Amino acid sequence: MMANLFSSFDPSVNSIFSLNWLSATLMFVIVPPMYWLIPSRLCLFWISSIMIIHNELKILIKYKAFKGSTIFFSSLFTFIVLNNFLGLFPYIFTCSSHLSFTLTLSLPLWMSFMIYGWSKNHTYMFAHLVPQGAPNILLPFLVIVESISNFIRPGTLSIRLTANMIAGHLLITLMGNSGPIVSLSLLLILLIAQIMLLILESAVAIIQSYVFSILATLYSSEIN
Template sequence: MSNLFSTFDPTTNFNFSLNWMSMLLGIILIPSTFWLIPSRMNILWIKLILTLHNEFKNLIKTENFKGSTLLFISLFMFILFNNFLGLFPYIFTCTSHLTLTLTLSLPLWLTFMLFGWFKNTTHMFAHLVPQGAPKILLPFLVIIETTSNLIRPGTLAIRLTANMIAGHLLVTLLGNSGSNLNIYLLNILIIIQILLLILESAVAIIQSYVFSVLATLYSSEVN
């Protein structure tokens, strides 16, 4: 490893340029008997999908969602699989790159904006001015609301990327120091690494949930 950040370089592991293919590894985790005999894994899978469906349905705040929750459920699953697989050794963490996270957030935000401004123009203008705001502050509030709206895809992408990079860097830093420690400190380091991996697993779930929930909230604002 030439430097600390080379772990995030797609061409580092085995000098293999197809590391982006790790995005498709999540498909392996989907139960092959999903449409056949129900098993415990399938029941768990269906319960998870129904829970997310009810959650996103409430956030969209419209009766005319027509299965649009499936888009956000698929987004949640895709990010969750990639976050988890990135915790395994020698598997490239594609969600730690803005190339992927911006590719997910930017088209979503752009389609919401185009739909909102073309379909519900008055409603979108009303969003720029908070209700009950003093008239003297209206120009500043419009600028602030417009800026916060424009940076949404960036904040979505950077939040996911930064959380993935931060955890992986911490695990790598502590792991590299293991060869210089005595047996007692090494045992403490292993315990810390296990706790960090548990924390990273929680972060993988939380960040995928946050990404999909925020995308759902942004879609609900254009209706």
């Protein structure tokens, strides 16, 4: 039972190469043709959605010289949300449910922010470790706390996305496995519950992608 429950999160297909990770590249087959063909309603909806995300991220970036970085964070949102949505389809591997995938996104971002901040504006980075107006007796303790909270940022970003993706998929799988053993009347209730849960997972896929990109943008604004 447990092997079947967690088998959807197993990336291994064979001992040589895992074809499941190729599901992360499916978006490069789906998205580009929308821009090559005559603009459709789907294409206009996609562009308007990206512009909404762009306007949201533009507010968070304080330094005007980095306004163009919203294109990068909008692309990051697109990459994560499409991977989350693809994982809702049957027989498609959910890449964002693994720390190896989410850490690959969060750790290089955090490292680049730290390297740029400490090399270009180290005085501000040191000042950021001490909250304004804090008592002098608490300053060593506050520096330790702020340093720890800074170091765990890539971990919290990746674990938040991974945990939310795993939780919903496990619940859907668990409810689906109990379908053959329930009565016909309970089966209808189970089907309705799974449809509602699938709608909730669709919302979670968007929300977690939005949270990831927003937090990454906030972390980048702190080094200016």
